Amino acid sequence: MSAQTALAPGFDVEKIRADFPTLSREVNGKPLVYLDSAATSQKPRAVIDRITKFYAEEYSTVRRSIHLLSAKATQAYEGTRRAVAKLLNAPETRQIIFTKGTTEGINLVAHGYGRKFIGAGDEIVVSATEHHANIVPWQMLCNEKGAKLRVIPVNDAGELILEEYEKLLNEKTKLVSVGHVSNAIGTIHPVKEMIALAHAKGIPFLVDGAQAAPHMNVDVQDLDCDFYVFSGHKACGPTGIGILYGKVDILERMDPFLGGGDMIESVTFEKTTYAPIPHKFEAGTPAIADVIGLGTAIEYLQSIGLDKIAAWEHELLEYGTKVLSEIPGVTIIGTAKHKAAIISFTIDGIHPHDIGSLLDQEGVAIRAGHHCAQPVMARYGLPATARASFAFYNTKVEIDALGEAIRKTIEVFA
Amino acid sequence: MSSATLYGEQIVYLSKHPKNFRAIENPNYMCEGANPLCGDKVTVYVNVDDGGAVSDIAFQGVGCAICIASASMMTAAVKGKQKEDIDTLFHEFHKMVKGELDVEKEPNHLGKLAMFSNVSNYPVRVKCASLPWHAMHNALEQKKDASTE
Numbered sequence: 001m002s003a004q005t006a007l008a009p010g011f012d013v014e015k016i017r018a019d020f021p022t023l024s025r026e027v028n029g030k031p032l033v034y035l036d037s038a039a040t041s042q043k044p045r046a047v048i049d050r051i052t053k054f055y056a057e058e059y060s061t062v063r064r065s066i067h068l069l070s071a072k073a074t075q076a077y078e079g080t081r082r083a084v085a086k087l088l089n090a091p092e093t094r095q096i097i098f099t100k101g102t103t104e105g106i107n108l109v110a111h112g113y114g115r116k117f118i119g120a121g122d123e124i125v126v127s128a129t130e131h132h133a134n135i136v137p138w139q140m141l142c143n144e145k146g147a148k149l150r151v152i153p154v155n156d157a158g159e160l161i162l163e164e165y166e167k168l169l170n171e172k173t174k175l176v177s178v179g180h181v182s183n184a185i186g187t188i189h190p191v192k193e194m195i196a197l198a199h200a201k202g203i204p205f206l207v208d209g210a211q212a213a214p215h216m217n218v219d220v221q222d223l224d225c226d227f228y229v230f231s232g233h234k235a236c237g238p239t240g241i242g243i244l245y246g247k248v249d250i251l252e253r254m255d256p257f258l259g260g261g262d263m264i265e266s267v268t269f270e271k272t273t274y275a276p277i278p279h280k281f282e283a284g285t286p287a288i289a290d291v292i293g294l295g296t297a298i299e300y301l302q303s304i305g306l307d308k309i310a311a312w313e314h315e316l317l318e319y320g321t322k323v324l325s326e327i328p329g330v331t332i333i334g335t336a337k338h339k340a341a342i343i344s345f346t347i348d349g350i351h352p353h354d355i356g357s358l359l360d361q362e363g364v365a366i367r368a369g370h371h372c373a374q375p376v377m378a379r380y381g382l383p384a385t386a387r388a389s390f391a392f393y394n395t396k397v398e399i400d401a402l403g404e405a406i407r408k409t410i411e412v413f414a
Numbered sequence: 415m416s417s418a419t420l421y422g423e424q425i426v427y428l429s430k431h432p433k434n435f436r437a438i439e440n441p442n443y444m445c446e447g448a449n450p451l452c453g454d455k456v457t458v459y460v461n462v463d464d465g466g467a468v469s470d471i472a473f474q475g476v477g478c479a480i481c482i483a484s485a486s487m488m489t490a491a492v493k494g495k496q497k498e499d500i501d502t503l504f505h506e507f508h509k510m511v512k513g514e515l516d517v518e519k520e521p522n523h524l525g526k527l528a529m530f531s532n533v534s535n536y537p538v539r540v541k542c543a544s545l546p547w548h549a550m551h552n553a554l555e556q557k558k559d560a561s562t563e
Contacts, residue, residue, distance in 0.1 A: 349430070351478035353452055357420060357539060369452055383453035383476060412421050413430070413479070 008312040016304065016393050019044040023393060030363025033398045033405075038183050038211060038342050038389030039367055040233050043297075047236060050296040054289045062288055063262065063279075077288055080295030081278070084243050087298050088228060089219040092248065097278040098286055101242035102210040103133040105229030106177070108244055108281060109206055110137040112254035114175065120146035122174040125165075127189065128154040128379055129182040132372045134208045138177060152178070154379060158187040158334040165194060169201050176205045180212035184373035184387070185334025186317075186342030188212070192223050199224065204250060210234055213243075214301065215340055215391075216310040220245050237297035238290035244281070251277045258283040309392040313341040316390040316399065323403040324388075329410055333385050341390035344371075347406065350413050352384040358412060359386075362405035419532045420539070421479065429479035432486035434472045434493075441470075443556050447549030449541055454481050458489075458549040467496050471550070478542050484530060485546035491527055497554060503527070504551050510534065511543045 017023050022042045025032050034042060054076070060069035062077045078093075085093045099105045114137075118124065124138045128151050135149075142149050150173075152165045160178075169176075176198045181188050195205045204226035212218060213228075214235035220228050227250075232241040246254075256263055256274055260283035265273040274280045301309065320343050324330050329348040347355055356368030367387045370377045377384060388402055438444075438459035446457045456475035463469040471489045475482075488507075492500045506522045509515035513534035517524055533543045 351481075353478040353539070353542065354421070354480070357536060361420075377453075413426055 008308060008315050011308055011312045011392075013312065013393065013395050017395070019046065019300075020393055021045060021048070027363045027365065028361050030361075031401075033362075033364040033401045035388040035390060035394065035398070035402060036365045036367050037234070037391035037394075038387065040239070041214060041236050041391055042393065043238075044236055044300050046300050047238070047293050047296045051238060051289050051293040054292050059289075061285060073288060073292075076292045076295070077286070080291045080298070083295045083298045084245075087213075087218070087302070088243075088245055089221050090245055091221060094276070094278050095245055095248060095251065097244040097246065097251075097281045098291055099229070099242040099244050099281075100240055100287070101231040101233070102208060102229050103137075103242075105227075105242050105244035106133055106206070106208065107137045108257040109177075109227055109229075109246075109254075110141045111257050112281070113204075113250065114138070114141040115144070116253075116255050118145055118147050118174045121172060122147040123150050123168075123170070123172045124148070125150045125152060125168050125173055125176040125178075127152040127160050127178045129158065129160070129185065129187060129189075129376050130177075130179055130373065131183050131208065131210070132374070133210075134177055134179055135375070147174070148172075151375075154187075154376075158182065158185045158336040158339075160187075160189055160194075162190070162193070162197075166197055169198060169203060171201075173198075173201065173203045176203055177208065178205070179208040179210070180218075181209075181215070181340040181342070182334070182373070182376070183211045183342070184371040184376040184385070185336070185344050186339040186389075187334060187336040188338040188340055190338075191225070195224050211340060211342070214309075215306075215313055217306045226250055232290065232294040232297065235294070235297055236300060237294035238287070240287045241290040241294050246277075248277070251281075254281075256280050256283070260284045262286075304392065312392050313390055316394055316396070317341040317343070319396050320388060320390065320399045320402070323399050324406070327403060327406055327410070330406060333380055333382065342387065343389075344385040344387045346382065346385055347410060350409065352386045354413075355386040355406075355409055358409040359402070359405045362401070362408065364402050364405045366402075420536055422529055422532075424529055425483040426479060428483035428486045432473075432482050434486065434489035435474060435482075436472045437474055438470055438472050443553040445549045445553035445556070447545045447552070449545055452478070452542070454478065454542060454545055456481065456485050456546045456549050458485075458546060458553050460550065460553045462554075465496075467494055468492050468500065469494075473546060473549075477545070478539075480530075480533065480539055480542040481545055484543040487527055487530070488546045488550055491525070492550060499523075500550075500554065504547055507547055508544060511540050 020042045060073040062074040081096045084096045198205045206227040207225045209230040213230035228245040233239040263283040333344040352368035441459035443460040448455045454477035458473045461470040473485045511533040517528040
């Protein structure tokens with residue numbers, strides 16, 4: 001390990017790496033260098049063990065049955081809700097709704113809030129850097145209702161142009177939905193300031209926190225957002241589980257998303273009354289083991305400390321930016337002042353997919369493509385980029401390996 | 415490096431200096447092949463002579479090295495050939511990149527196209543190699559459709 005630990009003193013990354021079984025494996029005969037955590041994070045042993053233990057020793061359904069196992073499962077399941085509330089500093093635990101992931105969280109708001117409160121001629125504002133998950137549900141809603149999608153433009157560095165954003169906010173604007181961190185180019189957007197501007201005009205604000213919640217302290221009360229969504233699998237938790245936080249009054253006014261068991265108060269063939277929040281939005285048997293696994297993942301992240309995670313990842317970002325900038329022919333896409341540990345890049349004359357395949361041969365796993373953010377790629381006139389994304393378990397030695405593999409890639413095409 | 419198995423010298427060379435990389439004005443047939451998942455896009459232009467043979471074929475587009483090299487080799491391979499022979503190459507090439515045809519052991523007509531056999535070891539790249547072939551095939555199928563109308 002490099003001795004440069006100015007930003008994150010005492011951060012013992014080797015000790016952390018020992019918690020992640022996948023990180024010690026080889027790929028194509030080389031040690032795995034996993035730089036695709038923005039797609040999905042690796043899982044610590046504690047999460048894997050917790051899920052196994054639940055299935056092997058404690059398995060039962062939640063909130064339905066009277067027997068001991070179900071009571072215990074419910075306790076563990078609701079424990080995760082409390083852990084998430086604490087993680088986000090939500091005022092109340094009932095503001096935390098379990099979803100399948102960020103995508104479902106946004107779709108839930110588009111249905112439950114959008115279909116009820118957004119109509120013909122209304123406007124929804126998103127940014128030019130959104131993931132498709134924060135574009136398509138709104139587009140579908142706009143098509144259905146005759147509403148209009150407005151887009152906050154972005155400058156060459158990847159920063160939203162706030163003067164243009166302010167101009168977009170008007171009496172027709174019914175919702176603003178913006179990613180906290182761009183998955184494609186890494187910009188950390190000034191959502192707190194943007195939320196205040198929207199609220200000054202009485203407009204609710206959804207924050208897509210898929211790329212933020214696992215990497216920094218998020219305080220929904222400080223942000224004052226109306227909704228915050230993220231995915232468990234990008235936060236060291238299992239796939240198939242995500243979180244929607246919402247303000248109580250707005251969640252209570254919303255319609256349910258899916259109908260079914262568990263989300264009701266009483267059902268007759270004439271009329272159904274819905275359960276109070278959060279259960280109103282949680283129809284059907286949930287991903288019980290995965291919810292419990294997410295609880296363990298959050299415990300794990302908090303045991304390290306999100307402030308320390310953010311500091312270490314920032315150090316990796318600075319080091320990675322330096323290493324890649326020194327390689328002739330490499331261009332970094334996204335040079336915002338405030339960035340998360342995501343580096344999108346291109347190499348002169350080499351298609352990102354060829355970069356991806358050649359780096360893979362060196363054991364270096366990155367993402368190559370449009371990152372489910374085609375409008376961002378179009379903004380920079382690119383069909384695709386290569387993207388290295390870092391997590392707290394990455395090291396500077398791995399970034400050196402990335403740099404070396406990029407140099408080899410350039411040699412192949414020399 | 416070990417990935418030379420996928421990025422052989424000839425494939426890298428052709429990706430930078432593809433043959434028949436141009437448009438044909440007023441072609442008999444053309445087809446744009448696109449892979450929306452990765453953004454690769456190849457337009458294939460074909461002229462066919464009175465005897466039914468491909469008299470000229472060219473392509474333009476953007477794509478990864480595998481795609482562009484494959485398009486270059488495809489145009490060279492089908493030029494001058496009849497539709498039946500091209501169909502044979504199309505099916506054999508497809509089987510090869512999917513790992514269903516061992517060019518070393520099984521009889522085939524692929525010749526130099528065998529340089530793409532290692533693509534079968536990289537399942538996510540199969541579409542890159544086969545995209546120009548699909549575009550060419552679809553272009554020629556239009557002819558078939560047109561002739562039956």
